[in-house]
Amino acid sequence: MAAPGAGGTDVLNELVGQSYKYGFVTDIEADTAPKGLSEEIVRFISARKDEPEWLLSWRLKAYRHWLTMPEPTWAKVSFPPLDYQDAYYYSAPKNLPKLESLDDIDPEIKRTYDKLGIPLHEQQILAGVAVDAVFDSVSVATTFKKKLEEYGVIFCPISEAVQKHPELVRKYLGSVVPYTDNKHATLNSAVFTDGSFVYVPPGVRCPMELSTYFRINAAKTGQFERTLIIADRGSYVSYLEGCTAPMRDENQLHAAVVELVALDDAEIKYSTVQNWYPGDEQGRGGIFNFVTKRGACRGRNSKISWTQVETGSAITWKYPSCILQGDNSVGEFYSIAITNNYQQADTGTKMIHLGRNTRSRIISKGISAGHGQQTYRGLVRVAARAEGARNHTQCDSLLIGSTCGAHTVPYIESHNRSAVVEHEATTSRISDDQLFYCRQRGLTLEDAVALVVNGFCRDVLQQLPMEFAVEAQKLVGISLEGSVG
């Protein structure tokens, strides 16, 4: 690919060569379970969390089922077989402080957040974001709790919810992603350590965006978060999830499960910026991000909207989905995925139309550079009784460099004649004409690329909450500028 101007290659090399900005390790003593996976470990985790009997037996059922499951091999990603015994399944920061405010937070952790550029105080003041900061599987700080309590919104670590609201957890846990769902989700069901729990009572519009920052910290610790969000009748909640991780040489497995339940007239907006460590330029190390995210629009007129910006991880395996059960329910999926160097991403969504007049919209923007391999894999299924269902899917891929790949694998199953299902996909590269046009007007190469790419991603970036959009835009810029020459 010809550089539209001199120096293009240098810029490319320089920017591609950018090392992972957020790679560092915080030195904190961790209370760690012995290495390996066994029934004892599952019991250990459950005992540590002081869990009730029903949850332990659920975990054990999952573990026993997991043993019988083969590795999923259908995704277009390749990696050496996982050694589940060569990992730790539980690690929690020691001396867990009972904090009333963020000022009491462990200074070491606080420095970590500062390095990550998560200005907790600023967020509190400026954005009104309540942060449930998860540091190595255990939540260490929760803010804005009082305000949320006023509204009756429950926002706490799921381990706390198990103790305080067992009836809610028991009712909904595993009701969207059953413990038999897939190998990774089943593993999560057996060994999940923590995660967020949100319950928004009927008719309540959550007064602020809820946000959790996850962070992998202790070496060789698989992260198994479990998130459960329930929006009761007529409620609304917007949840932000963002993550960065320190640089590691070994692969780390991250198998989270997120379950959303929207009842009648409720709406859940779930936004993710994912920037786990992607491995180095040779493709060594990096996080394996094998996530199961699924939302159930159980009620009439309910709505679930997924927005994701996926720039990190060595391997991303993630399909945030919507089960549109309630009549007139709406599912949305907006995604930007970027693969650079040797990153691999197989991501997309499933929209399962079951109810009448259900609608779904999918916009997926994939950008592949370096030796990155990227696949959009999506399913739109209209069941026979989903009268009047409507889907529109747009998935575009942008290729940067001749050694990367972009693939599109949509499955479209329409079993009701009144349904209208449309799918469009395009694949192309940034044209030299576009770059030439910009450069002719005095833009530098990287500005030109950033401009074109931001334009390419605009439909998705627009869907992000304001606080996130800024970060995401920056991330997109950083991830891509260097790849064009």
Added chain:
Amino acid sequence: MLGMEARRDGVLGLSLLAPGFGAGEPAGSSWLSRLKAEAARDFAAQGLPTRRREAWKYTDLKPLAEIAFRAPVTDDSASVRTLADLLDLPPPEGSRLVFVHGRYRPDLSFCDLSETGVSMSPFNAGTGDDKALAARLLGRIATAADQPLVALNTAGMEDGLCIHVCAGVHLQRPIEIVSLGSAASEPLAWHGRTLIVLDDGARATVIERQCAPAEMPAPALVNAVTEIALGAAAQLCHYRQQALGTAGFHINAVAAALGSDAVYEAFTLTTGGGLVRNDTSVTLDAPGAETRLAGAYLVDGTQHLDTTTLIEHRAPRTTCREVFKGVVDGTAEAVFQGRIVVQRDAQGTNANQLSKALLLSDGARVNQKPELEIYADDVKCSHGAAAGQIDREALFYLRSRGVPASVAQRLLIEGFLGDALSQISDETVREAFSRTAFAWLQDR
């Protein structure tokens, strides 16, 4: 010899492996016997594909395994001749080669001797050159190793047909291949095999018709494979019409390999068959090669139609364009799986694919899987897929102007299918296929 026995466990055609299988080949065809024996092993190793195999995700061949198909015996000429008359074929424009149950019938065929530079012969009966050609190419374009039904065809094929057009020859009239099945009272299976070779700069049109009486007392399995090799700048127009009875299983694989600047145009019109699988794979091996694949299908009752295409761009500046449109009525099911692969060297690729289905009834279903797999960056690739019903507003518009509902509906469907039918560049064929499609609409 060609008999197949089915076992309840779904293993089909075990007798293919029985001693003596492949016997009866004409002398001097050791390569052919070898090819068939290898294919029989390949099929035995793979078995019938199940839905767990990604390429067969939406088509279930289980019913096939439950029927004990037999090899056809030599037909009673008189009844077949009547059959040919019954099928009401138009008089041939050029050569017409008729096959009954996969066997060539010279008495029903017509050879246009005015055309020169073309030969049509069974794999073993042609001139030395053609025999060498068949020996060199057969089984190389459609490979048995990873395609169980191609393996089954290779193992079970009889004499086959090789069409060879010499360099620079432009055939004036189309070559027609008619494949007939009769109303046999027991389940029959046959495996027709065709090899079409166009040397550099040659041009030809081939029309294939698969026909059988609408009422068939017993199921039939037609498992056909066509291999096509096009030299530099060769052009082939390949039109297929499928009108098998609904008791028929029709599995049809076409594999084409294109040289530089070669053009392969194909259109498939499907109205018949109980379970139909149209598998087309085209490899664009040299710069400038181009393929245009299109098709229209009209299915109702409990028909199942699967259109699967694979286009592989292996060289720079190659082009493909696909347009498939279909209407699905009754409780029929349509499947479209279209895969486009662009290899790293295929810079400057232009690929475009469109698949649309119109569902006419409550039980009708469509499953689509358009797929792009791209390893080069200087490409323009797109695909579109849609499913829906007839636009109510358009219907209302026509009705408000006094057009009866049934006519309005037909007009709209005709317009819908027109996009695909207009891809046929041969005017005569376009008109004939349109007539067949529109007649189907009229009758429904």
